[in-house]
Amino acid sequence: MVNLDKEELLKLAELSALKLYDEEVEVLLKQIKVFLEYTDELDQVKLSKEVAPIRNVNVFREDIAIPTNSKPILEQAPQTKDTYFEVPKILD
Amino acid sequence: MKPFLTIKEIKEKLDKKEISENESIKYYFDRLKKIDPKLGTTLEIFEPTENNKKGLLSGIPGIIKDNICQQGKITSCGSKILENFKSTYDATVVEQVKKEGAVILGRGNMDEFAMGSSGEYSAYKVTRNPWNTNCVPGGSSSGPAAAVAAGLVPWALGTETGGSVRQPASYCGIVGFYPTYGSHSRLGTVALTSSTDQVGTLTRTVHDNALLASILSGHDPKDSTSLFREKTDFTKKLNGKLPKNLTLGVIQDSIESKGVDNQIKERFKEAVDHLEKLGAKIKYISLPDLKYGISVYFVINRAEAASNLARFDGSLYGMRAKEAKDLHDMYINTRHDGFGQEVKRRILMGNYVLSSSHQEAYYKKADHVRAMIRAEFEAAFKEVDLLMSPTAPTLPFEIGKMSMDPLQMYMADYFTVPNCITGNPALSLPCGFSKEKLPIGFQFIGPRLSEELIFQVAHAYEQSTEHHLKTPPGLD
Numbered sequence: 001m002v003n004l005d006k007e008e009l010l011k012l013a014e015l016s017a018l019k020l021y022d023e024e025v026e027v028l029l030k031q032i033k034v035f036l037e038y039t040d041e042l043d044q045v046k047l048s049k050e051v052a053p054i055r056n057v058n059v060f061r062e063d064i065a066i067p068t069n070s071k072p073i074l075e076q077a078p079q080t081k082d083t084y085f086e087v088p089k090i091l092d
Numbered sequence: 093m094k095p096f097l098t099i100k101e102i103k104e105k106l107d108k109k110e111i112s113e114n115e116s117i118k119y120y121f122d123r124l125k126k127i128d129p130k131l132g133t134t135l136e137i138f139e140p141t142e143n144n145k146k147g148l149l150s151g152i153p154g155i156i157k158d159n160i161c162q163q164g165k166i167t168s169c170g171s172k173i174l175e176n177f178k179s180t181y182d183a184t185v186v187e188q189v190k191k192e193g194a195v196i197l198g199r200g201n202m203d204e205f206a207m208g209s210s211g212e213y214s215a216y217k218v219t220r221n222p223w224n225t226n227c228v229p230g231g232s233s234s235g236p237a238a239a240v241a242a243g244l245v246p247w248a249l250g251t252e253t254g255g256s257v258r259q260p261a262s263y264c265g266i267v268g269f270y271p272t273y274g275s276h277s278r279l280g281t282v283a284l285t286s287s288t289d290q291v292g293t294l295t296r297t298v299h300d301n302a303l304l305a306s307i308l309s310g311h312d313p314k315d316s317t318s319l320f321r322e323k324t325d326f327t328k329k330l331n332g333k334l335p336k337n338l339t340l341g342v343i344q345d346s347i348e349s350k351g352v353d354n355q356i357k358e359r360f361k362e363a364v365d366h367l368e369k370l371g372a373k374i375k376y377i378s379l380p381d382l383k384y385g386i387s388v389y390f391v392i393n394r395a396e397a398a399s400n401l402a403r404f405d406g407s408l409y410g411m412r413a414k415e416a417k418d419l420h421d422m423y424i425n426t427r428h429d430g431f432g433q434e435v436k437r438r439i440l441m442g443n444y445v446l447s448s449s450h451q452e453a454y455y456k457k458a459d460h461v462r463a464m465i466r467a468e469f470e471a472a473f474k475e476v477d478l479l480m481s482p483t484a485p486t487l488p489f490e491i492g493k494m495s496m497d498p499l500q501m502y503m504a505d506y507f508t509v510p511n512c513i514t515g516n517p518a519l520s521l522p523c524g525f526s527k528e529k530l531p532i533g534f535q536f537i538g539p540r541l542s543e544e545l546i547f548q549v550a551h552a553y554e555q556s557t558e559h560h561l562k563t564p565p566g567l568d
Binding site for chain 1: 398
């Protein structure tokens, strides 16, 4: 059963680093509920005991340093200082 | 030169010296510039540059979907948040086509971050279907599919996560291919759903598609999900004939389901009959868990998208919102200004199904059902060599008709999602038209690593029919 209310949606938005306008909230609530109700059909599935979820395996390679020119990468940043990325203050 | 040539036909003209490589490239550049404004297939057209390397694609240009990195070019993913982001390197697939002499003529339009099945969710412009410009071309590889269908380029690279190459290929009347998961490198391709994303190939014919897939084959040590597979020439076995003792399985649900348009059912049945006449044995296969594919995909796609899109926050690259009192504020404002509605919707859904109180009910269950669908496919492939179904349940719909009804839009991927979540290869090709003259496609789904067989069977069908020879009206 889906129980998603306005308060929970706003909390989700905050955790997702998203800002929602008041008029967006009602529309999104409705659309997300439709989606979640559709996926509720998975509740009817009798989960097979013979088939287990697929597990991933990590594939490693040698950790070799390759010289890279950081200039073009820094040029893509919205704000830089010397060879650093610059962002607004984190703490007061 | 004339429009709607295939890679193979252009190659023959080049070999016979009827045209030069530069003339061919110039022809497509001019055609793209002239016709693209009507269709919106690209976000940028590039002036042709010289490629000193010589190979299978010399003088045969293409376009690349805008979520695949091209060095020095913008890679926007159809989103405002990356409107000014320039890639600092070529994706491996771009390197591969350039090594074969290719000149790339543009960035293909797409639904924002590959989220969409119609091309309407691009933050920049809508792409139109060349067969009827009031209709959508399908998505999310909307621009690449429409450009190839309109003969603006002979080939394009797209990406597919749940149908984003095959569904637009079907809507536009061309060939689209999703390889075995791990076959095409994803280095330099922007991630949506990492457990299903693959680069896919869009062309006018099966031969051209096999050629392009051959160029993209082989292991990439820089992609940890890349299979240890030799480079393969998939064109070798294309002789226009079906292999002996071939058994094809028709997915029962696809011909019985009420959700499938009747005209699509008819064309599909004709294709099945045709293959039977060519000598294939036909079996009808019931795959009861396949119907949960969409639900499983909903959950997995949203969950992985929410995680993958967390990196777009304005700190290292792309757009940054101007007003921000602190770091978190900057993240929120940037994402608010930069992401469209559909992207926000999917991030919210993804973080909902991943939250600790819902993970068991949604994500873990979806993950288990995903394995069951995979087992169901494996069992089916003990009885048949390949499976078949229509590619999409509906005809290309009118622009604006579905965009307010996301659930209905998601259903466009009903037949293409299952093999994406299981990592099986599949190819869509044309099987005729509706009475409204809109293209209809069907698909072959194969066991993992069965590319060679898929191309061979699809080629035999194509070469004994004429659907692939039809071209959209008014674009000569």
